[in-house]
Structure formats: C-alpha cells, structure tokens
Amino acid sequence: MLPSLLLLFLSIPLTTVTAASAAPRCTTSTPIKTYQKCMNLPTQGASLAWTYHPHNATLDLAFSGTFISPSGWVAWGLNPDSPAMTGTRALVAFSDPSSGGLLLLPFILDPGVKLQRSPLVSRPLDLPLLSSSAMLRSDSSVRDGAGLHIFATLRLSPNRTRINHVWNHGLYVQGYSPTIHPTSPSDLASRATIDVLSKATEMGPAVPSWFRTAHGVLNAASWGFLLPVGVTVARYLRQCTSVRPTWFYGHAAVQIVGFLLGTVGFSMGIIMGRASPGVTYTLHRGLGVAAFVTGGLQAAALLFRPKTTNRYRKYWKSYHHFVGYGCVVLGVVNVFQGFEVMGLGGSYWKLGYCLALSTLIGVCVALEANAWVVFCRRAEEEKVRREGRVEEHQVVKASIGI
Structure with a gap:
C-alpha cells in the first residue's frame, strides 16, 4: 500500500508540470x-x-x-x-x-x-x-x-x-x-x-494541486486525531496497573508520530502561504501557529521532565496537562476551520473526520464512565479497609483493657 501511495505522489508533480508547460x-x-x-x-x-x-x-x-x-x-x-x-x-x-x-x-x-x-x-x-x-x-x-x-x-x-x-x-x-x-x-x-511599475508580483511559485490535499490530510490525521488519541491513552490506560509502564511508551509514541506529521503539515501550510501571499486566512493561520507552538512546548517539556521524587514534579504535571489539552483543542478546532477554507464544509471528507472524531469521543465517554466506576469502587474499598482497621484497633484496645 505504502509503495503505491509513494508512486502516486511522485507521479502527480510530473503531471502538474506537464500541464503547466502546456x-x-x-x-x-x-x-x-x-x-x-x-x-x-x-x-x-x-x-x-x-x-x-x-x-x-x-x-x-x-x-x-x-x-x-x-x-x-x-x-x-x-x-x-x-x-x-x-x-x-x-x-x-x-x-x-x-x-x-x-x-x-x-x-x-x-x-x-x-x-x-x-x-x-x-x-x-x-x-x-x-x-x-x-x-x-x-x-x-x-x-x-x-x-x-x-x-x-x-x-x-x-x-x-x-x-x-x-x-x-x-x-x-x-x-x-x-x-x-x-x-x-x-x-x-x-x-x-x-x-505594475516593476512587474513584481506577490504570487510566489505555484504549488502542485495535490499539495493542498496532502496538507489537509496530514493535519487532520495528526493535530485532529492522533494527538487526541495520545491524550486518551495517557488519561485512561495509566489507571490500569496491568499495562504499566506500557501506557507511557504508547502515549509517547503516538504523540511523537502525531507531532512529526503535524510539523510536516504545518510546513506545507507555510510553503503554500509563501506561494500565495495575496491569499490570507487569518483565523486558520493563527490557530495553526498556536497549535504548533503549544505542541513544540510539549515536546520541549520532555527534556525537562523531573523525576517522580522531585518536589517540582507536581508543577510540571499541571503544565503538561493544561498545555496538552490546549494543543488538542486548538488542533481540532483548526481542522474544522481548514475544511471551511478548502470549501469542504459539506463534503464527505468532513463527514468521515466527524465520524472518526465522534467514535473517539464515544470511547472517551465510555472510558470516563468506567474510570468513575473504578474510582468509586476503590474509594468504597478504601473506606471499608479504614473502618476495618478502626474496628481492629478498638478490639485490640479492648483486649488489653485500655
């Protein structure tokens, strides 16, 4: 499958150049x-x-x-x-x-x-x-x-x-x-x-016709889906003691792949912007820059991740959570903005993305409900253990005549 896609992408620019020369x-x-x-x-x-x-x-x-x-x-x-x-x-x-x-x-x-x-x-x-x-x-x-x-x-x-x-x-x-x-x-x-005096134009070199589609697909797959999946892995799988520390490696792998693909898509957007500076999508560009900056801050934070015993660990975790959630929200919102920019507001592309995102949200809702059930069960078990320890302590005190 992958070799076929590579051959397709390699052949499209040649076709574009031929059409342009004609x-x-x-x-x-x-x-x-x-x-x-x-x-x-x-x-x-x-x-x-x-x-x-x-x-x-x-x-x-x-x-x-x-x-x-x-x-x-x-x-x-x-x-x-x-x-x-x-x-x-x-x-x-x-x-x-x-x-x-x-x-x-x-x-x-x-x-x-x-x-x-x-x-x-x-x-x-x-x-x-x-x-x-x-x-x-x-x-x-x-x-x-x-x-x-x-x-x-x-x-x-x-x-x-x-x-x-x-x-x-x-x-x-x-x-x-x-x-x-x-x-x-x-x-x-x-x-x-x-x-009109110097014939200088702000059009820039034209980009191939497939460039815009590739930009949209990469950004929707990375910022709009993979990064939310990585957040889901971290939030729900780390509660399972049976998969520790596998959840961390899964979370890191998904986020790294998503950020790398998103960086490629973001770079393609910059190239298209330089090729057509007369065309400006202010909101889409601003959201894209904000998502990329927050993603970069998340990647940089991994270099300064303190150990679990470090007293600053709790502050790092709060930063990591808030910036991560902000990056995901910006990415998803900008994907929908990108559909509007490309004139695909009512297309099957947007419908497919909405179905994929809705499925992920449904999984998150189910996992969130399960997490609350597990939390309440553990809280009840902890309460029973505390009451048992209190009763045991009272029995011991009574047995020794205190």
Missing part, C-alpha cells in the same frame, strides 16, 4: 492595442497585460479569461484595501439576456455577496475608471471555453503602483445578476497583489 503564455498584443508588460496568472488559465504611464499615473490593462458555461460570466476587478473578494470593484462580462451580445457591467462586491442574500445589482464604481470594454478573443458567441478580453483604463494614486486585483468566472447569470462562482481551491485563490 498552458498558453501571456501576450502583450491584443486586437485593440499592444502593451508593455504581461504575466500569466496562477489560476484559471488567465493572464494580465498592461502599460503604466508614470507621467499621469494612468494604467491601461487587458485581462484575458475564459468562460466555463454558455450562460456564465467572467470578471476582473480591483480591491482598494486587500486582495480579497469582499470589497472588490469588478467588471463582469456575460451574454446579454435580451440581445445575446457581450455585455460588460460594473459591480461592487459588498460582504453580503458571500451569503447571496439578494441578487447582485450593477452600480457605478467609486474608482477613477476612465474607460472599459470587453470582447471575445476568437469566438462569435459566449460558450464553454470561449476566451475573453476585458480592457480598462484607470488612474492610480501618485506614487502608488501596487494594486490588489481579483479575477474569477461563474456558471450562471440570473437576469443581469451573476451568481456565486465555484469554490474549488483554484477559484478561491484567484487574487493577488502586483506592482
């Missing part, structure tokens, strides 16, 4: 004008060409995208604040429901867009947009796979040449209102920050 390169020439610079965007086969005029701080640009449905839409826009969908001032191209011709309308994407509370309504942009237009690259009508140019000329603020831009495409338009786009990883990552 993608069309960007071009500075368009049917309307020729631009000075261009770049391929990392998702959806899109590209951007532009000319920046420093003397009047104007930017001429041409975005090239692709329709994924005859009734779909293609959009490009700017976000004045950050490379994110919310707050983007977008130009959206789609087929006019009345005439069938190509139509380009401006939209402002407020926070309610994600919730689809109401249809998206076109309204003028609050940007210094001097002109805009759209045209199909070679097709006479909108269809699946049809290429598109969106042209725009806008004025930038003096001495500010960095822009946050967002692009995407969707399947349907209801009347004159584009519906929500697909939520695959590439669609969610279609945003970046570039410097």
